[in-house]
Amino acid sequence: MDLMGMMGKLKETQQKIEDTKKRLDDVLIDEQSNDGxxxxxLTANRKIKSITIDDALLEDKEQLEDYLIVVLNKAIEKASNVNQAELDAVTKVDIPMIPGMEDLFK
Structure with missing residues (x-):
């Protein structure tokens, strides 16, 4: 087993992971309530970029709060799925599996 080669590969993979995380700051996820x-x-790194609220929702605080919870949770879930898929694609291709280390990359 070429330990130096594997260490180099791990370092390269870490860099690819960092590059992917930076790129995900530019991947935008849009979500809206059923009625728009x-x-x-938000970004695929789950940072909120914008929230647009129809004036009709401003008259009912509870309804607005409900809308925010539902829509933000759906958007965060979508962003998390994109984030995970992108990072999985980088790690699955590049990391040589060493017996007993599989759990480190889950």
């Missing part, structure tokens, strides 16, 4: 009254945009 609340819209949210």
């Amino acid at each position: 009254k609340l819209k949210v945009t």
Whole structure:
């Protein structure tokens, strides 16, 4: 087993992971309520970029809070799925599996 080669490969993979994380700051996820009254945009790294609220929702605080919870949770779930898929693609291709180390990359 070429330990130096594997260490180099791990370092290269770490760099690819960092590059992927930076790129995911530019991947935007849009989500909205069923009626379109609340819209949210966030990055695939789960940072909120914008929230647009229809004036009709401003008259009912509870309804607005409900909308925010539902729409933000859906957007975060979508962003998490994109994030995970992108990082999985990098690690699955590049990391040589060493017996007993599989758990480190889950």
